[in-house]
Amino acid sequence: MSAVALEKISSRILHEVSLNVADGEAVAIQGPSGSGKSTLLKVVAGLVTHQGRVLFDDTAVHGWAPHRRRLGYLSQDLHLFPHLTVRQNVWLSLAFGFDHQGSRAERIEEALCLARAQHLHNRYPAQLSGGERQRAALARCLARRPGVLLLDEPFSSLDLGNRHTIWRDLNALRQPLQMTLLLVTHDETEAQVLADRTVWLQHGQIVSR
Amino acid sequence: MNWLGLLFALPLVLMALVIIGVVGALVSYLSPGDLQSALLSEETLFAVGMSLQTSLLSLALALLLAVPAAHCLARQAFPGKAMVETLLDLPMVTPPLVAGVGLLFLLGYQSPVGAALAAAGINLLFSPAGIVLAQTYVAASIIVRTARAAFASVDQDYARMAWTLGLSPGWAFLLVEIPMAARGLVTAAVLGWARALGEFGATLMVAGATRMYTETLPMAVYLNIASGETGLAVACALILLGLAFLLLLATRLVDRDTPKEVEYVGRGA
Numbered sequence: 001m002s003a004v005a006l007e008k009i010s011s012r013i014l015h016e017v018s019l020n021v022a023d024g025e026a027v028a029i030q031g032p033s034g035s036g037k038s039t040l041l042k043v044v045a046g047l048v049t050h051q052g053r054v055l056f057d058d059t060a061v062h063g064w065a066p067h068r069r070r071l072g073y074l075s076q077d078l079h080l081f082p083h084l085t086v087r088q089n090v091w092l093s094l095a096f097g098f099d100h101q102g103s104r105a106e107r108i109e110e111a112l113c114l115a116r117a118q119h120l121h122n123r124y125p126a127q128l129s130g131g132e133r134q135r136a137a138l139a140r141c142l143a144r145r146p147g148v149l150l151l152d153e154p155f156s157s158l159d160l161g162n163r164h165t166i167w168r169d170l171n172a173l174r175q176p177l178q179m180t181l182l183l184v185t186h187d188e189t190e191a192q193v194l195a196d197r198t199v200w201l202q203h204g205q206i207v208s209r
Numbered sequence: 210m211n212w213l214g215l216l217f218a219l220p221l222v223l224m225a226l227v228i229i230g231v232v233g234a235l236v237s238y239l240s241p242g243d244l245q246s247a248l249l250s251e252e253t254l255f256a257v258g259m260s261l262q263t264s265l266l267s268l269a270l271a272l273l274l275a276v277p278a279a280h281c282l283a284r285q286a287f288p289g290k291a292m293v294e295t296l297l298d299l300p301m302v303t304p305p306l307v308a309g310v311g312l313l314f315l316l317g318y319q320s321p322v323g324a325a326l327a328a329a330g331i332n333l334l335f336s337p338a339g340i341v342l343a344q345t346y347v348a349a350s351i352i353v354r355t356a357r358a359a360f361a362s363v364d365q366d367y368a369r370m371a372w373t374l375g376l377s378p379g380w381a382f383l384l385v386e387i388p389m390a391a392r393g394l395v396t397a398a399v400l401g402w403a404r405a406l407g408e409f410g411a412t413l414m415v416a417g418a419t420r421m422y423t424e425t426l427p428m429a430v431y432l433n434i435a436s437g438e439t440g441l442a443v444a445c446a447l448i449l450l451g452l453a454f455l456l457l458l459a460t461r462l463v464d465r466d467t468p469k470e471v472e473y474v475g476r477g478a
Contacts, residue, residue: 066369066372066373067374067376067377069373072373073370077364079366079369081388082389092371095376095380096377096380
């Protein structure tokens with residue numbers, strides 16, 4: 001697990017945003033379109049330039065390249081690599097910085113199993129349905145056992161039935177995998193189901209509601 | 210087919226007939242026996258070997274230069290980018306002879322670059338190395354343009370996703386961006402190779418036309434036409450035509466295998 005602290009984050013969209021997320025806590029970030037929700041997650045992932053400090057467990061990581069931050073990032077578009085099968089997609093997430101506890105093959109199996117995607121392992125992303133793609137992408141994220149999981153509306157394109165199933169699975173995984181969760185969503189129900197608390201962003205600033 | 214379709218088909222038929230006429234005239238110029246002996250002559254075999262060796266080396270060098278440059282142009286924004294892009298396109302539209310004169314002046318002993326190379330014991334002019342230089346110069350430009358389009362067609366968020374999965378930018382480039390742009394890159398390489406194989410004007414200026422030394426296939430056509438050895442010239446021309454046809458066919462096959470639906474940028478659902 002990792003506690004996440006954002007201190008006075010400013011970018012083109014965000015204005016001095018500070019946020020503390022405790023170890024293992026799940027926080028939903030909500031707000032109108034263009035308020036900076038996705039940008040905030042990208043700041044944590046190291047994908048956008050910004051001012052201010054980002055700390056994981058009191059270690060300043062804002063100068064670190066994205067590949068050095070041990071986190072999982074699931075966006076709306078998922079970005080499964082189309083030239084690789086689901087298993088190869090998961091393998092790629094373990095190709096570098098693998099901690100060698102157990103074999104890679106075991107870790108891949110475990111991740112596919114946790115995301116209920118074992119039966120998809122030989123398929124290419126183009127051969128998957130929407131729900132199956134979410135599971136494949138989730139398996140790829142979980143394989144690295146990220147301390148922090150960033151979810152940027154990844155389930156918004158799913159039908160209600162699939163969404164409920166994946167919410168339930170994700171909630172079941174949070175404790176055993178010891179993940180801190182930051183979730184961007186427009187869906188009030190999703191925030192209530194997955195998050196311990198919600199923060200609101202408006203015009204690039206956190207506001208009370 | 211309506212009248213407009215018929216009207217537009219006429220130029221198509223005319224163009225096809227002209228091309229068939231040109232190829233047919235070359236093919237029918239020699240009897241099969243003469244063609245065989247011209248194809249197997251020492252000079253023709255030398256020109257084939259020289260063309261293949263120099264063009265493949267030029268292709269490798271051009272890819273080494275052009276692929277990173279194309280990635281940079283596709284991904285980075287920087288001041289003067291339009292100017293740099295135009296500059297890199299220049300060898301593609303410059304008459305090769307002009308490019309050759311430029312290279313000759315740049316590398317001649319009277320220029321600072323040429324003098325420095327000569328001092329270091331490097332002689333590129335009027336040697337097979339000059340052929341490679343001229344071919345690389347023209348091929349790199351085509352490869353940059355085609356590869357740039359290939360990289361631009363791949364959503365950059367795939368690379369960003371790879372970074373969050375622990376891949377450094379270098380590995381993300383090799384394991385994600387290159388494979389996803391592979392079809393376009395193969396097309397770029399084939400077009401670059403075809404350009405290098407057919408290079409004549411710049412090669413003539415930089416490497417000269419020395420029989421059995423800097424004699425590539427286009428140079429062999431030129432030398433043999435000039436000296437009245439039409440049979441050898443035709444044999445070399447037919448080999449060039451055959452190679453060009455095979456390379457064009459290869460690009461067609463690569464394009465045909467490209468899936469038409471844009472799955473790479475599709476959303477989850």
